[in-house]
Amino acid sequence: MKNSPVMAFFQKYTMIIALxxxxxxxxxxxxxKIMYAQNINNLISQNGYVFVLATGMLLCILTGGNIDLxxxxxxxxxxxxxxxxxxxxxxxxxxxxxxxxVGLLIGMFQGYWIAxxxxxxxxxxxxxxxxxxxxxxxxxxxxxxxxxxxxxxxxFGGGASCYVPDFLGGNGMNLxxxxxxxxxxxxxxxxxxxxxxxxxxxxxxVGNLAAKYLQTAVICGVIIxxxxxxxxxxxxxxxxxxxxxxxxxxxxxxxxxxVGRYLYAVGGNEKATLLSGVNxxxxxxxxxxxxGLLAGLAGILTVARATSAQPTYGQGYEMDAIxxxxxxxxxxxxxxxxxxxxxxxxxxxxxxxxxxSIMGIEANYQxxxxxxxxxxxxxxDVLSKRQKK
Amino acid sequence: MAKIxxxxxxITKTFPGVKALDNVNFQVExxxxxxxxxxxxxxxxxxxxxxxxxYPYGSYEGDIVYNGEVCKFNNIKDSEKKxxxxxxxxxxxxxxxxxxxxxxxxxxxxSKARINWAETYSEADKYLKMVGLTESSKTPIKxxxxxxxxLVEIAKALAKHAKLLILDEPTSSLNETDSKALLDLMLExxxxxxxxxIITHKxxxxxxxxxxxxxxxxxxxxxxxxxxxxxxSEDRIIKGMVGREITDRFPGRPxxxxxxxxxxVKNWNVFHPLYPERxxxxxxxxxxxxxxxxxxxxxxxxxxxxxxxxxxxxxxxIGISGELRLDGQTVTLKKSTSDAIKHKIAYVxxxxxxxxxxxxxxxxxxxxxxxxxxxxxxxVIDKDKEYAVAEEYRKKLKTKCPTVEQxxxxxxxxxxxxxxxxxxxxxxxxxLMLDEPTRGIDVGAKYEIYTIINDMVREGKSVLMISSxxxxxxxxxxxxxxxxxxxxxxxxxxxxxxxxxxxxxxxNSGKEASA
Numbered sequence: 001m002k003n004s005p006v007m008a009f010f011q012k013y014t015m016i017i018a019l020x021x022x023x024x025x026x027x028x029x030x031x032x033k034i035m036y037a038q039n040i041n042n043l044i045s046q047n048g049y050v051f052v053l054a055t056g057m058l059l060c061i062l063t064g065g066n067i068d069l070x071x072x073x074x075x076x077x078x079x080x081x082x083x084x085x086x087x088x089x090x091x092x093x094x095x096x097x098x099x100x101x102v103g104l105l106i107g108m109f110q111g112y113w114i115a116x117x118x119x120x121x122x123x124x125x126x127x128x129x130x131x132x133x134x135x136x137x138x139x140x141x142x143x144x145x146x147x148x149x150x151x152x153x154x155x156f157g158g159g160a161s162c163y164v165p166d167f168l169g170g171n172g173m174n175l176x177x178x179x180x181x182x183x184x185x186x187x188x189x190x191x192x193x194x195x196x197x198x199x200x201x202x203x204x205x206v207g208n209l210a211a212k213y214l215q216t217a218v219i220c221g222v223i224i225x226x227x228x229x230x231x232x233x234x235x236x237x238x239x240x241x242x243x244x245x246x247x248x249x250x251x252x253x254x255x256x257x258x259v260g261r262y263l264y265a266v267g268g269n270e271k272a273t274l275l276s277g278v279n280x281x282x283x284x285x286x287x288x289x290x291x292g293l294l295a296g297l298a299g300i301l302t303v304a305r306a307t308s309a310q311p312t313y314g315q316g317y318e319m320d321a322i323x324x325x326x327x328x329x330x331x332x333x334x335x336x337x338x339x340x341x342x343x344x345x346x347x348x349x350x351x352x353x354x355x356x357s358i359m360g361i362e363a364n365y366q367x368x369x370x371x372x373x374x375x376x377x378x379x380x381d382v383l384s385k386r387q388k389k
Numbered sequence: 390m391a392k393i394x395x396x397x398x399x400i401t402k403t404f405p406g407v408k409a410l411d412n413v414n415f416q417v418e419x420x421x422x423x424x425x426x427x428x429x430x431x432x433x434x435x436x437x438x439x440x441x442x443x444y445p446y447g448s449y450e451g452d453i454v455y456n457g458e459v460c461k462f463n464n465i466k467d468s469e470k471k472x473x474x475x476x477x478x479x480x481x482x483x484x485x486x487x488x489x490x491x492x493x494x495x496x497x498x499x500s501k502a503r504i505n506w507a508e509t510y511s512e513a514d515k516y517l518k519m520v521g522l523t524e525s526s527k528t529p530i531k532x533x534x535x536x537x538x539x540l541v542e543i544a545k546a547l548a549k550h551a552k553l554l555i556l557d558e559p560t561s562s563l564n565e566t567d568s569k570a571l572l573d574l575m576l577e578x579x580x581x582x583x584x585x586x587i588i589t590h591k592x593x594x595x596x597x598x599x600x601x602x603x604x605x606x607x608x609x610x611x612x613x614x615x616x617x618x619x620x621x622s623e624d625r626i627i628k629g630m631v632g633r634e635i636t637d638r639f640p641g642r643p644x645x646x647x648x649x650x651x652x653x654v655k656n657w658n659v660f661h662p663l664y665p666e667r668x669x670x671x672x673x674x675x676x677x678x679x680x681x682x683x684x685x686x687x688x689x690x691x692x693x694x695x696x697x698x699x700x701x702x703x704x705x706x707i708g709i710s711g712e713l714r715l716d717g718q719t720v721t722l723k724k725s726t727s728d729a730i731k732h733k734i735a736y737v738x739x740x741x742x743x744x745x746x747x748x749x750x751x752x753x754x755x756x757x758x759x760x761x762x763x764x765x766x767x768x769v770i771d772k773d774k775e776y777a778v779a780e781e782y783r784k785k786l787k788t789k790c791p792t793v794e795q796x797x798x799x800x801x802x803x804x805x806x807x808x809x810x811x812x813x814x815x816x817x818x819x820x821l822m823l824d825e826p827t828r829g830i831d832v833g834a835k836y837e838i839y840t841i842i843n844d845m846v847r848e849g850k851s852v853l854m855i856s857s858x859x860x861x862x863x864x865x866x867x868x869x870x871x872x873x874x875x876x877x878x879x880x881x882x883x884x885x886x887x888x889x890x891x892x893x894x895x896x897n898s899g900k901e902a903s904a
């Protein structure tokens with residue numbers, strides 16, 4: 001059952017192609033502004049929360065298309081708690097830990113109902129969405145609370161100086177950033193080549209080698225270009241580090257650990273997984289507890305970026321995260337989806353947002369476009385699957 | 390010769406890269422029952438989908454001539470208008486709705502804005518009577534057993550004024566009594582002039598009802614055997630299906646030293662999880678020796694699956710009581726399947742798609758799922774080792790696939806079953822409870838599964854083989870338990886067992902119960 005190679009190529013790289021097309025479109029419609037170093041930089045720092053939340057959301061979606069509607073409220077609540085603590089002069093690291101723990105506890109609370117009492121996730125988290133929005137208001141007393149702790153802002157990407165300092169001291173260009181980019185690209189290439197060699201030795205099918213190396217070369221090129229852009233601005237934004245840690249970490253967990261495997265298996269066939277000796281309830285619990293933890297982290301990034309906490313923060317974040325997952329090709333029935341694709345999905349959303357903002361399109365129309373993109377992405381996925389049959 | 394009602398001429402249907410049907414010719418006479426047989430993947434269902442318009446005109450080559458005219462169906466509605474109605478293998482009924490609502494679903498009585506319920510239910514009752522059901526048409530579908538649901542499907546087809554009825558494996562999930570009743574109903578319809586096509590794997594049914602038998606192999610018509618007035622032997626049909634004589638349908642018992650008692654259950658009782666007053670397993674005691682294949686025969690609903698699953702970490706039922714002994718020692722398993730696996734017990738489900746395999750994942754992932762711990766350290770999977778394991782079992786069980794990275798959902802039934810067995814062999818149990826290990830797979834693949842079972846006992850494992858196919862139980866077991874209505878009603882050595890005395894044991898137990 002071989003499709004033509006061109007079709008296969010399009011199917012495999014649909015979203016990446018879409019991303020490139022959208023970027024080219026905005027490149028011309030914004031007179032190249034979208035490729036300015038500052039805008040490339042903003043793409044990451046403004047959307048840090050989407051990447052983090054979408055990662056957690058993917059785990060929930062994997063278990064069977066289940067979503068967590070509460071994350072926006074949890075982001076706000078965790079941020080509010082942290083802001084109040086820092087305002088009260090409590091140690092910044094203690095505040096950070098409390099914010100993460102608050103997120104985790106909320107996730108565990110929701111996960112308990114979902115896993116062991118079989119409350120439908122949609123409802124359990126809808127309840128959380130209302131409740132924690134309310135609590136945020138209570139904690140903040142309805143006001144905005146400013147965050148002045150410079151350490152917090154530096155580490156989590158707020159304010160003006162939220163960049164990794166340039167140790168190497170380049171001339172008009174952030175050398176540290178550039179070196180980091182090259183090092184990362186080299187590490188990526190080495191890992192890919194080593195995997196191919198070891199697989200060949202074991203007789204594992206490695207597919208078309210030329211295509212594989214070409215893909216690696218393209219990715220390395222993009223990495224270097226991306227860091228080159230950043231180094232022309234202010235260097236590596238601290239948000240990028242958090243996004244990278246989360247996405248790489250969870251990519252590893254999903255691909256290489258038994259927990260990751262069980263998430264896919266439960267979404268693919270829960271009964272079969274249960275009969276294989278897996279505690280499926282625990283798998284659901286882990287997905288939601290983890291979502292809470294990452295919502296806590298996203299809360300930290302959000303209030304740091306805004307240098308304040310407000311009762312309205314995080315509204316609609318859950319939808320951004322869900323959209324990023326589905327645009328990235330995660331199955332709405334669970335069982336399939338990859339972190340790398342979610343990354344592309346989130347990036348695509350980010351580019352569209354930013355491109356339209358630069359073009360000066362009104363926010364309401366931006367929403368319309370986002371909705372259309374989501375529908376198109378899922379439509380394409382459904383149609384291409386139907387064609388395979 | 391009777392009038393030809395349907396003629397499918399030179400039908401060729403191509404899927405991307407695969408020729409599913411290659412120049413197939415198929416003729417059905419008016420008023421006959423025509424059996425369509427062939428191995429899995431031979432193209433039977435594809436041919437019927439072409440006929441019923443699921444694959445619309447233009448997506449295949451060739452002609453369908455029905456009642457003397459060339460038909461160009463664009464969808465099922467078109468073919469149903471002509472009286473061609475197909476009943477699929479998987480029942481298409483909504484469990485929450487009543488019989489009447491189901492029967493006229495998409496074909497509602499009355500106007501679009503106002504359904505005429507009186508007409509719906511009175512019409513439905515009429516058709517129910519025709520298929521011999523006494524239930525009211527207001528009964529919800531979920532209150533009926535599978536056998537009766539199948540009859541409702543037929544009544545639904547009658548309500549569409551079927552002239553040519555196509556039944557795709559109608560008895561695959563029925564027990565023997567219900568199957569017999571269904572086949573008799575078909576013979577009854579034949580008398581009234583209905584034309585029918587039956588697709589089935591059960592060759593005894595073919596000889597029982599069919600006037601003509603068309604054999605498909607690899608997408609082509611092999612032959613049409615006239616069975617009117619003569620008895621066609623099963624071996625004759627099998628020869629056509631696989632293209633060679635199969636002299637032995639079973640590999641024979643291996644030369645294995647049968648050892649001590651490996652697992653024993655005593656006075657085992659299980660209650661239904663939804664209806665706690667219903668006892669599904671009633672005071673069952675049985676044992677399995679090392680190196681032994683024990684057949685557990687019983688009709689569907691006898692409590693066999695429930696017994697096996699309740700032993701396997703209480704994965705079925707409530708109020709489970711009784712004693713479980715492994716190697717002579719009483720053990721109490723926690724309510725978790727992982728605890729059962731730790732005690733080296735495996736249960737291989739009868740429902741490989743529903744309960745056995747993760748269809749969206751690869752052969753590799755499915756193979757390792759029940760025993761990930763053995764190829765991972767601190768929760769991190771050694772993927773190279775995993776690949777090697779999957780490869781090893783692919784070779785050992787001769788699973789046909791391009792690579793072990795292939796998705797299980799794309800495999801044929803027989804190969805899926807092999808992946809399921811591979812998963813449980815890799816979990817390295819001492820005791821394997823195989824529930825209908827050859828259901829819905831073709832003759833050739835069955836033989837291979839039997840060989841695998843023999844290899845298991847050669848390695849010193851114990852096998853409990855649950856089956857509702859008598860020849861299989863007789864051909865594969867060292868010892869046989871017979872189960873009926875939750876109880877063990879007979880135990881015999883395979884040398885002493887015959888089809889007759891096994892059935893007698895079931896019938897006698899029924900008499901005792903009613904006496």
